[in-house]
Amino acid sequence: MFWSKKKKTKEEIINIEEETVEEIIEEKKEEVKSIEEIKQDINDQFQYIKKNWDEFYHNFLICRFLIKINLRPSQSSEQITLLENRINDLKVMISSLKEKLNEISDNKIIDLGKETLDVYSYMRGMENQLKESYANFSEMKISSAHIFMNKNTEELEKLYQNIEIEGKDYSNFSQAADAIYYYSGDFLTSLINQLVSLISSTKQEKYINSYPFSFFLPSEVVVTLSIKEWIDLYNHIKFSLKNFPGKKDKKYQEFMKQLDRFEAIYTILMIRAENQTTKYA
Numbered sequence: 001m002f003w004s005k006k007k008k009t010k011e012e013i014i015n016i017e018e019e020t021v022e023e024i025i026e027e028k029k030e031e032v033k034s035i036e037e038i039k040q041d042i043n044d045q046f047q048y049i050k051k052n053w054d055e056f057y058h059n060f061l062i063c064r065f066l067i068k069i070n071l072r073p074s075q076s077s078e079q080i081t082l083l084e085n086r087i088n089d090l091k092v093m094i095s096s097l098k099e100k101l102n103e104i105s106d107n108k109i110i111d112l113g114k115e116t117l118d119v120y121s122y123m124r125g126m127e128n129q130l131k132e133s134y135a136n137f138s139e140m141k142i143s144s145a146h147i148f149m150n151k152n153t154e155e156l157e158k159l160y161q162n163i164e165i166e167g168k169d170y171s172n173f174s175q176a177a178d179a180i181y182y183y184s185g186d187f188l189t190s191l192i193n194q195l196v197s198l199i200s201s202t203k204q205e206k207y208i209n210s211y212p213f214s215f216f217l218p219s220e221v222v223v224t225l226s227i228k229e230w231i232d233l234y235n236h237i238k239f240s241l242k243n244f245p246g247k248k249d250k251k252y253q254e255f256m257k258q259l260d261r262f263e264a265i266y267t268i269l270m271i272r273a274e275n276q277t278t279k280y281a
Contacts (some may be wrong), residue, residue: 010154023229037107045120046101049094055248056127061156066162069173069271086126093119144270147263149226161262180265181280185222188233189258191258195237202245203249211240219278227273227280234266 033041064083068074097119100112148156170176196213213220216236225233238258246252273280 002255035109038109042101042104042109042113042116045116046097048119049123052123052127053094056123056130057087057153058148058156059127059130061153061160063133064160065148065163065267066271067133069268070159070268070275073172083130090126092121093122137171141159144267144274147267147270159264159267160261160277162260166261166264166268168247170237177269180269182224184265187262188222188225189217191262194255194258195240198251199240199244199251201251204245213247215240227269230266230269234263237262 060083064080067079068081070076071079100115104112111125147159151159166180167173167176170179192213195216198209199211200208200210216233241259244252269280
């Protein structure tokens, strides 16, 4: 994961331009090379693409969260569409390149070298642009980074969809975060009651005694929680379920649906809170 210490205005639109790609291509231009040197360049550049793709795509997914939650809807929609289109273009380019690399012939090596450089440069350019996009927002704190840290692509996609669902009834995610902060008491107490019941269903006395309701919340009457209390609650829930037996049980699966919603509202609140540190106690 990456983020930049360079900061810009939060509302500044991210521009995904071609200049960065062109600069990289220019930097890579050299004198005429031998066939073997071109083959080595092709191999090095393609190996870079393969080695770094997962991290690159993971960073794109995280960037999408930041854009969605931090920018106004009109801005976020435009920028996310632009990013997604560029990512899809890159996927097509890589797929086409893979097919051609299976049948390398010396008479086509120069053209293949140019195409490999184009794909490599496009990806490197986007890497720089994704890094730059973080400069539009405050640095990601561990409370947000931890949410994304151990999630695979499928889990990040699911979380993103749940965030969209939670935000659809609000004009923007600032309003959504306010509603989450001030009006989530009933949902949180219900969630923890379900969790305690789920833990009790294991009939494992030591496990049950380790996680009473008070381990998660100080009272069954919750008005608001401070950001620190939200973070503690998130960590305690995750910790209590880490070694839960019977994860295939229907009751556990039903609870996970509620936990998915909790994680979505938690993500919205954490990302917004990092940009409004004085707003939430």
